[in-house]
Amino acid sequence: MSPLNLTTQALEIIAAIAAAPLFVGWVNQCRAWLQNRSAPSVLQPYRGIRKLFHKDAVLAERASPLFRIAPYMVFGAMVLAAAIIPSMGTRLPLTVAADSIALVGLLATARMFMSLAAMDVGTAFGTLGARREMMVGFLAEPALLMVIFVAALISQTTSLAAIAEHLSSQTLALYPSLAFTAVAFTLVLLAENARIPVDNPATHLELTMIHEAMLLEYSARHLALMEWAAALKLFNYVCIGVALFVPWGVATESQGPLGLLVSVPVLALKLCGAGAGLAVIETVSAKLRVFRAPELMATAFLFAVLGLLVHLLLGA
Amino acid sequence: MLTLPTTPLDGCLTVIAAWGVIGLAGLLRPHSVRFVGRVLFPLSAVCGLALAVVAARGIGAPATHAVLLIGLPDLPLHLRSDALACLFLTMLGAATTGISLFAGGYFRQGHGAAPGLLCLQYHIFLASMGCVLLADDAYAFMVAWESMALSSYFLVTTQHRLAEIRRAGFIYLLIAHLGALAILLSFGVLQGGSWQFTFDSMRAAHLSPPWATAAFLLALLGFGAKAGLVPLHVWLPEAHPAAPSPVSALMSGVMLKTAVYGVLRVSFDLLGAPPWWWGLVALGVGLGSAFYGVIFTAVQTDMKRLLAWSSIENIGIVFAGLGLAIIFHGFGMGALAALALIASLYHCLNHACMKSLLFLGTGAVLHATGERNLGKLGGLIHRMPWVAWLTLIGALAIAGLPPLNGFVSEWLLLQAFLFAGDVPRAFVDMLLPIGAAIVALCTALAGYAMVKFYGVIFLGQPREPTLAGAQDAGMLERLGLVWLAAGCVALGLFPVQVIGQLNVVTHSLLGAALADPTAHWWLLAPAVARGAAYGPLVFLLVSAVVIVLTLLAVRMFYHRRVRRAPPWDCGFARLDARMQDSAEGFGQPIRHIFQPFFLIDRELPTAFDSKPRYRMSVADRIWRFGYEPVGQAVRRMAELVTVLQQGRISTYLLYSFVTLLVLLALVL
Numbered sequence: 001m002s003p004l005n006l007t008t009q010a011l012e013i014i015a016a017i018a019a020a021p022l023f024v025g026w027v028n029q030c031r032a033w034l035q036n037r038s039a040p041s042v043l044q045p046y047r048g049i050r051k052l053f054h055k056d057a058v059l060a061e062r063a064s065p066l067f068r069i070a071p072y073m074v075f076g077a078m079v080l081a082a083a084i085i086p087s088m089g090t091r092l093p094l095t096v097a098a099d100s101i102a103l104v105g106l107l108a109t110a111r112m113f114m115s116l117a118a119m120d121v122g123t124a125f126g127t128l129g130a131r132r133e134m135m136v137g138f139l140a141e142p143a144l145l146m147v148i149f150v151a152a153l154i155s156q157t158t159s160l161a162a163i164a165e166h167l168s169s170q171t172l173a174l175y176p177s178l179a180f181t182a183v184a185f186t187l188v189l190l191a192e193n194a195r196i197p198v199d200n201p202a203t204h205l206e207l208t209m210i211h212e213a214m215l216l217e218y219s220a221r222h223l224a225l226m227e228w229a230a231a232l233k234l235f236n237y238v239c240i241g242v243a244l245f246v247p248w249g250v251a252t253e254s255q256g257p258l259g260l261l262v263s264v265p266v267l268a269l270k271l272c273g274a275g276a277g278l279a280v281i282e283t284v285s286a287k288l289r290v291f292r293a294p295e296l297m298a299t300a301f302l303f304a305v306l307g308l309l310v311h312l313l314l315g316a
Numbered sequence: 317m318l319t320l321p322t323t324p325l326d327g328c329l330t331v332i333a334a335w336g337v338i339g340l341a342g343l344l345r346p347h348s349v350r351f352v353g354r355v356l357f358p359l360s361a362v363c364g365l366a367l368a369v370v371a372a373r374g375i376g377a378p379a380t381h382a383v384l385l386i387g388l389p390d391l392p393l394h395l396r397s398d399a400l401a402c403l404f405l406t407m408l409g410a411a412t413t414g415i416s417l418f419a420g421g422y423f424r425q426g427h428g429a430a431p432g433l434l435c436l437q438y439h440i441f442l443a444s445m446g447c448v449l450l451a452d453d454a455y456a457f458m459v460a461w462e463s464m465a466l467s468s469y470f471l472v473t474t475q476h477r478l479a480e481i482r483r484a485g486f487i488y489l490l491i492a493h494l495g496a497l498a499i500l501l502s503f504g505v506l507q508g509g510s511w512q513f514t515f516d517s518m519r520a521a522h523l524s525p526p527w528a529t530a531a532f533l534l535a536l537l538g539f540g541a542k543a544g545l546v547p548l549h550v551w552l553p554e555a556h557p558a559a560p561s562p563v564s565a566l567m568s569g570v571m572l573k574t575a576v577y578g579v580l581r582v583s584f585d586l587l588g589a590p591p592w593w594w595g596l597v598a599l600g601v602g603l604g605s606a607f608y609g610v611i612f613t614a615v616q617t618d619m620k621r622l623l624a625w626s627s628i629e630n631i632g633i634v635f636a637g638l639g640l641a642i643i644f645h646g647f648g649m650g651a652l653a654a655l656a657l658i659a660s661l662y663h664c665l666n667h668a669c670m671k672s673l674l675f676l677g678t679g680a681v682l683h684a685t686g687e688r689n690l691g692k693l694g695g696l697i698h699r700m701p702w703v704a705w706l707t708l709i710g711a712l713a714i715a716g717l718p719p720l721n722g723f724v725s726e727w728l729l730l731q732a733f734l735f736a737g738d739v740p741r742a743f744v745d746m747l748l749p750i751g752a753a754i755v756a757l758c759t760a761l762a763g764y765a766m767v768k769f770y771g772v773i774f775l776g777q778p779r780e781p782t783l784a785g786a787q788d789a790g791m792l793e794r795l796g797l798v799w800l801a802a803g804c805v806a807l808g809l810f811p812v813q814v815i816g817q818l819n820v821v822t823h824s825l826l827g828a829a830l831a832d833p834t835a836h837w838w839l840l841a842p843a844v845a846r847g848a849a850y851g852p853l854v855f856l857l858v859s860a861v862v863i864v865l866t867l868l869a870v871r872m873f874y875h876r877r878v879r880r881a882p883p884w885d886c887g888f889a890r891l892d893a894r895m896q897d898s899a900e901g902f903g904q905p906i907r908h909i910f911q912p913f914f915l916i917d918r919e920l921p922t923a924f925d926s927k928p929r930y931r932m933s934v935a936d937r938i939w940r941f942g943y944e945p946v947g948q949a950v951r952r953m954a955e956l957v958t959v960l961q962q963g964r965i966s967t968y969l970l971y972s973f974v975t976l977l978v979l980l981a982l983v984l
Contacts, residue, residue, distance in 0.1 A: 122776030127897035142756035
């Protein structure tokens, strides 16, 4: 556990917590540009969170302690996830806590707590949101696992840091299996983060919402934590995608402090690109009916399985 | 002065005998709930704990034999305790400790049979499970197996006045005997012409491959019927809800595992070297059961039935791991076989803890509310906080979430699937990752089902006004739940220590083991998994630190003011309990997505109904198209026979007369 590794770890956690709302702001700005609207400031999400923290929390009369601890659990899970994902460097002391399978489990834990909290007050919208979230989740989770399996098979380990290190040490070559899984991963990312075409983060239209429906009863600091956790989740997913599909530039053991210095702007660049790409996808596609969402997820799952078979057939 | 038994076998036998005595003592004062509940059941829990300790110490000890001089003339009972038996005995003891404690507070007057009688049946059930695990000849095994089936049958039909429960008991008994028949035939094949039915002579008998296959398939059929593998699963969703909750917990948590034990015993121990394709059969059946079980779990509306289906899923996963172990073993990939078998055994242990916990939780709910139907529960976290929070641990564990125990076995199993890599058969190589995909899907679906189970029972608003009077579980019940929940947490946080023990078992079965699994006491990093690691303690510690820091930061920088108000619900003011999702509603996406697997019967109201009713039932296609035709054929045959059976003495005399004439005609 060298000082450099500890620094990388600390930097990753702090950067994720601090930059996640900025990333959401960036995506919103890109989307506004593409849709010919005047864009809000990229700092808007921070203002929103700050405002919420200052407000008095209003809890439903029937809310149980589970409802109150869920935001902290979800936020904690997302921070831990951010600590495990090798976004800047691959030698992270905390990777021993969880490999990629445990990371998926961690995300599932957060989802489960969120759904349970949504059911806690017993409103029509809360349970509706929980049900839909779990519906999307149970299809997206195996798809995500399959995506990770392909990368794990290529690099012969399920440790996410080791996968990123292995893939970044390869020369720029096209893995057909990774091409398939990249498509699958994009679909999973959109679905899990409540983006169009599965959900729309910008509306509170009752019949279409999933994520927002679960948060309806939250207010003030609880809501702020949930929003922040959602931003972190998006950030984490993009970082997973970066680690799996474009890992070049991540600091590895051999590179020393210089590698870390380089990796920060490289990551920022990748995130800018990913955010713009996300905005394009969200602008050019329409929201699906809720019952088409399983088909989308099944497509993602099949793509990932296809990637797996391609890997086994071609060995690449 | 008491002398402590010296060998594990003696220790286990002592406990089993003690259970027998406790059972008989129940007859002393059969109607005294106080005596049976406050004295006998806690004693039984102490015995369970003793068994767990003795058997756990016996895992590493050399196998010991004993011959009991009871039994038929010249056919004494052979017993043996080895690593495998000791592992399952540990599970039996540990699960029983929690379940018996709970049962002490659970059984009350008016539960059909008298408490003392229940106590007798319950302890015979326990003792016979212990004997199944210790038996070392086919005769002893079958006697123990049958007493296990019969004692559990009587426990299932405790409330025999209800026709529905008698029916459930009948189906259970029927399938149990079909299974027993197959096991008996399997032993018949296994003796290999020596007509010696001790397991030692079966190990020595060298069967030709076709006969060995026949023995394995018969064993899989027989034990599969007990384990609830699809398509022999039909008794599970009937019998588990019918039985009192502690009995459901024992049946689901422990009895199903005796079937796993049986398959392991036959395939790895008695038959010796199973060829790889047997594993493919077990893997296929296991994955099929897991998937079929989990989609039905998600659409159930009765809480105990839901858990019963979930047991089918979990047993499926256990068999998938077992099949994987056979495949790897057949190809001579020792370390991977050990990993797969450890995953499978680990899942057995996990399931014993978490499913018992959940069944006991439903038992507490059932007692407090008198309802099993999810549609009439809700909001119980306020009335029954102990049960609710402890059940939450079980629900999260069974959904396979870190850092609880369900995740550990899932992790191990997925590692085994993933690094199959160099299996010589290319098509197996292709199939295995698909297997991993199915396991992943099942786990995710289990999460769905558990959100539904937990959310509908404990969260939201109470769906019936009577729920307002629900009482939390009593002291003994809480103790039992705490014990099992602690088991879930401990198995989740200290996997390395458990695997150290399981490794001994796999070594004795496969002759192969994981290299140095206990290198780091806090880090699960099997060498076959090539660098992958999972440290549940670090995981828990870091998340706890993050959560506490967040909490402190929020309180320090801002404020902790809280105001209570009516729910917002988008400004809708007239919210009532019927506007939440019902269990049917929550299962709707699953019904929609997996429609072809279900037999859905739906009655929709028309626009002109003055009292609109919506009725929907989901049935099992296998029951409708596999079992019902057989049942109808049997009934039709019986009806044909009734033509002969007129019930008039003159007709019967006529039959005798005609028979006599025919015989005379033949002879003359």
